[in-house]
Amino acid sequence: MAPVTFFHCIPRDTLLHRMDARLKLLCLVLLSVAVSFAVAPAHYLAALCAVMAALFTAELPLPALLKDMKIFGVIIAIVLVVDAFSIPGPPIPNFPVPGVSLPGVVTGLRFAGRLTIIIMACAVMTGTTSLLTFKNVVEWYLRPVPFIPEARVAMMINLTFVFIPLIFDQYVEMMSAQKARCADLRKNPIRRISFIVLPLLSRTLRRTDEIVYAMEARCYSETRTRPRFKTHPADWLILAAAAAALVFILYYPCA
């Protein structure tokens, strides 16, 4: 798979890496809510400062993250264009493209700003939290929710992350095997896809059977040893800062 910095944990020994992941997730939620209410430039500036401070504290590689942001740049650009043309209002004076409204561009830019800040905050979360810890946090938050088997949900998340690379490797291997037999000369794309999808599905299902047996053999149970979390005083301060950002955005005048 291509090396992507986004959504991959980058091991470091920083305040945010050591932070209790339950509070870290709560900070992410607070910041995301705050950003979704942002209207005035001061709101965006406050949220951006918070995220940038987190990025630098976590010692995450900013250039690599910005490079990976290109993937989201396409989505943001599409939304910006759609808003610019679809939201009614007075046009931008002397703008060379007809049909672009000023309120449309402003709304699109606001959305782009919100999305960029939220994506960067997510990158901080995933860049400083291992998947195992993330799984444990999900399990911890789901525990009080009735009718949801939190251990099963957490195990499903875990297995998904474990098996995606394996399935991808299998896909690459099958593609190569089919190319070796000139499958790429087939003109019908549906036939070509079926040559890959059906065997891949069949192998994945067989592997699923194997994993079920392997888990049973190791006494799989949903009554498992629970994860342990450590909360430091600094974690509460970070949470308070995220809450302060939310309060600032909610109550600071818009205009």
Added chain:
Amino acid sequence: MPVLETQNLTHIFPDGTAAIQDISLRINAGEFIVIAGANGSGKTVFIRHLNGLLVPTSGRVLIDGEPIGKNITAARQKIGLIFQDSDSQIVGQTVAEDVAFGPENLNLPREEVERIVPEALAAVGLSDLAAQSPHTLSGGQKRKLAVAGILAMRPEIIIFDEPFTGLDYPGVVQVLRQIVQLHQAGHTIVVITHELEKVLAHADRLAIFCRGRLAENGAPENIVIRAENYGIRLPLRHGGTVGELTWLR
């Protein structure tokens, strides 16, 4: 009394295919037994009954004289099963996390899990790779990880299903050395394989399966000469002995 015993074990698949038929086998504590057979001879189906993963159509499996179904969790803890495909056995995102999977399933206290995991990793020589992703390991290291995952559950009997499949020479030697060390440490070892030349020198007993039945069972030097009758390569050269087969120097 044997530590593990099957009595007239038969497994018939829903389509009517008899995978194993009427297999009675006794395995004694501390023994090293090799079960050989050609592809489709029923070896894998047989060992999956020993861990309670499959329920027999008829017959039974006894652990210390008690039926396996009496306490299936205790049985699975006592009998560690290492699968042929290590990738399918790995469920953790790091080596240490994968080893912790079994003890966590047993709901052991967190402190105990944290003590057991490094011990199991040290036993197979993977301590330095504890934080690494399992999928970056070599074939031999993955088998070792599978062994560590089982050792962390403190089993008495360890069953290896085709442990040498897909390994290069150093990988085979690594895994074989591990198996021999486990036997020397007092574990009862069951190895399923058709590659007798790699392991037979270390075995106390050889059993051969043929078309779902137990065809031969006895001392390796007495049985091995008939291996080719059952579709298994005869590992001995003319005049050679079983003891000379070892890959460990």
